[in-house]
Amino acid sequence: MFPKKTKEYEWMRAGDFYVLYDPATNESFNLDPIAFIVWLQCDGKTHIDEIVDLLSVENNKDIIKAAVSGIIDRLAENGIIKK
Secondary structure, eight states: OOOEESSOOEEEEETTEEEEEETTTTEEEEEOHHHHHHHHHOBSSSOHHHHHHHHOOTTOHHHHHHHHHHHHHHHHHTTSEEO
């Protein structure tokens, strides 16, 4: 799977999270830092396994893959990316 952003959002950091903002629709989405990193990687060229490798340390790859899959599902449900 090569997830891709549906559009480029303006973004800013707000405390402990990131806000994606679409000026065309006036919609905003709050992402935690890990979800933000995953969103940044969604360029349509980076495979989900590469995103998992980026975030994995030691032997936690299965846990990270489950978390990244959940984040990608949530981003897709909100129309921020397409799978």
